[in-house]
Amino acid sequence: MKFYVSVDMEGIAGIALREQTMRGEPFYQEGRHLLTEEVNIVVEALVQSGATEIIVKDAHATGFNFLYDRLHPAASYVLGPVPMSNRFAGVDETFAGALLLGYHGMAGTPGAILDHTYSTADVYGLELNGAPIGEIGVDALLFGLRGVPVVFVSGDDKTCAEAERQLGTVRTYETKKGLGRHSGLLKAPRRVHEEIGDAVKEAVVRRAACKPYTIQGPYEMKVEYTSTRLADGRYCDEIDTFRADGRSVLLRDDDLLRLLSRTFG
Template structure:
């Protein structure tokens, strides 16, 4: 069996502050270690469940957050920045499933730890074909283009609720109960890693696996920016890209990857 694992950082057990998420901040190194160890726990669980090939993507920020020396030798790793049209290098139709580890809720979600969509500095929110969407839904669709279902999601309770809404039948695991953007009722990381492994095994052994996420085109993506200058910096042709007010841009395409490449 082959599995693709995408790892973000905000939903990792023990992480709740901005200072843990940004390179150069005093708490970043500790959070890197928590991320790496939680990722290793997932790899262990997949191998125990019979995985023969695992690719793990560092999907946080610049894509270089794992501590390489501590990474589990049983997987291969995508590290460094990749463009959205190639967000998951090495992915193809032969993979049995995907897992989203340490994810966060979409921008604008109340009382969620570090809620945002793709960037916490540039955008308030995204809508795809009129419906709010976050990174769980977007990544689910990108995996779905290859016919690969998302089997498992972990993060805070708001993340897990979003996953259940976006991905019917997915197995979700709560690493923390969010109390606000920078507050949570935390599980100890060692406990979370143990429980996470059991949850991953349940997801792999689930006889009623989710189907790949699909959405037929044409597509319309609406970006709500934080500041007008961010909208000012974009180019608009009035057909495939249009500014509808001071803070809002709308992109249109018949192809999902082309749409995301133009918008992001």
Template sequence: MRIYVSVDMEGIAGVALREQLQRGQSAYEEARYLLTQEVNAVVDALASFGVKDIVVKDAHGGGYNFIADSLHPAAVYVMGSTPLDKRFPGLERGFDGAFLMGYHAMASTFGAVRDHTMSSAQYRGVKLNGQPIGEIGLDSLLFGLNGVPVIMVSGDDKACQEAEELLPGVTIYATKTGLSRHAALMKAPQRVRSELRGAVQKALARVGQAAPFCITSPYEVVIQFNSSDWADARSYDGVDSERLDAVTARYRSDDLVKVLTRAI
């Protein structure tokens, strides 16, 4: 069995502060330790349930957050930044399912830890074909383009709720309850690492039954920016890309990766 794991940092147990989320900040080293330990718990569970081929992508920031020398030897790891059209390198060789670990809710979600969509600074919200969408949805679509269903999502309770609404039957695991953008009611990381084992087992039981997440073309992406500065900084051709108002732009294409690359 082959499983692809994409890992973000905001939804990892023990992580809630902005000082934890960026290299060079005061609490970053602690956060990457917590991240690496939680990844290892999932890889260990996957290996113990017989998954022989495990790829783990570091999907936070520049993609270089794991403590390399502490990583579980049963997986291989994608580290460093990759462009959106190659966001999950190696995916094309075929996988039975994908996990989104440590994810966060979409921009403008109330009471969610570090809610954002791709960039906290730039975007207030992103809609795809009229529906609000965040990174859980966007990454599920990218996996879906390759025929791979997302079968497990972990993160705060708001991220889990978003995943359940989008991906019926997905296994969710809440590492914490969001209280505000930078506060949460936390489960102890050690408890999370042991409880994740049961979630992994439950998720793997749906391999072969879960359907890949797909939205059919044509695609229309509407971006709401946090300020007109961001909208001014772009150029628009008036056909495939249009400025709708001071803080809103619309992008269209029949190709999902193309429209996302241009819009986000």
């Protein structure tokens, strides 16, 4: 039984500040400790649930955030930047489920801790076939293309609500309640470390209720940038890439993976 764990940083227990998630910032080392400890607990829970192979992807920023000498030996780890088309390197149809650990609400979510969609600086929001979509939805679609269901999502309360709204049946685990972009009612990390393993084990038991996430084509992605300058930088051929308005570009495609690759590069 194989599992794939994609790990972001904003939804990890004890994290609420940009300074805890960015290399070179004063609290980043503290963030790495919290991140690595939570990853290890999840890997151990999967091992105890009967997992025979576990791949963990460091999906935050450049993909170099774990404390490597402390990682649980039972998993292998995908590090470093990869293109969207290979975002979850190593995943295939033989995986029983995917877990999205430490995720966050999409850009513009009120009361969500560190809300964004791939890039705070560049992306104001995404819409796929007319509906808003964030990282939970896009990453679930990438797993869905391989027939792999997302069985578990963790992060703040807005993250959990977004996951349930987008994916339907999925086990969520709340690490904190968001009060604003940089404020929240945090569960003590030690409490999260006591609870999250059981939540993962329950997700494994209930995985059959989760279906691979898919959206019917053809596809249309609207990318709203934070600035007209960024939209100016996209070549619009008026065939399948269009300037929708001052800040937005519209991409059309029959192939979802190609569409996502064109959106993010």
